[in-house]
Amino acid sequence: MRTSKRTQILEAAARIVEREGVKSVTFDSVAAEAGLTKGGLLYHFASREDLVQAIHQHLADQWESDLSAAAGKSAAEATPTERLTAYAQVAIQSATRAELLFMLEGSTTPDYAAPWDEVLDRWVPPPAIDVDDPAALDQFIARLAADGLWLYDSLTTERLPPKLRRAVADRITSGLTRTQRT
Numbered sequence: 001m002r003t004s005k006r007t008q009i010l011e012a013a014a015r016i017v018e019r020e021g022v023k024s025v026t027f028d029s030v031a032a033e034a035g036l037t038k039g040g041l042l043y044h045f046a047s048r049e050d051l052v053q054a055i056h057q058h059l060a061d062q063w064e065s066d067l068s069a070a071a072g073k074s075a076a077e078a079t080p081t082e083r084l085t086a087y088a089q090v091a092i093q094s095a096t097r098a099e100l101l102f103m104l105e106g107s108t109t110p111d112y113a114a115p116w117d118e119v120l121d122r123w124v125p126p127p128a129i130d131v132d133d134p135a136a137l138d139q140f141i142a143r144l145a146a147d148g149l150w151l152y153d154s155l156t157t158e159r160l161p162p163k164l165r166r167a168v169a170d171r172i173t174s175g176l177t178r179t180q181r182t
Helices: 005-020 027-034 038-044 048-071 080-093 097-106 110-123 134-155 162-181
Strands: none
Touching (some): 048 080
């Protein structure tokens, strides 16, 4: 299937964010990255605000698609442990710096946060942890570990060697599997 111009633009903007950060998203930079004219970009997005909001939605939709693929089902069909395991796998394996930067930006602006919050609410709602329940505590720790690995990868210039990254990822997700059996 052929990628639509709108999707092409949003993916170009995400590449810019991945390389240079959110502030680098301008009509000129996105048009150049997408191989379009500024007028072609304006046809799809009337303002930078519209473009940024669409990037938030696009990245959140991609993230949810990755979560569904990791779980092999939708959030509604998955058990809480399956949802958390999928979240950990995606955070460990395929979460991007662009997603992280947009999530951080979204945390201060309700309109930007909405697409991210909807995905999080479906996949990993805020924990209501009984500190006396070791399995629930282990699951929350696994989520924090997956988030930490994602942050590490997104914020440092040195990438973990693939073998070490895989070992850490396996250790995090094995903890989720272990708590599911108990």
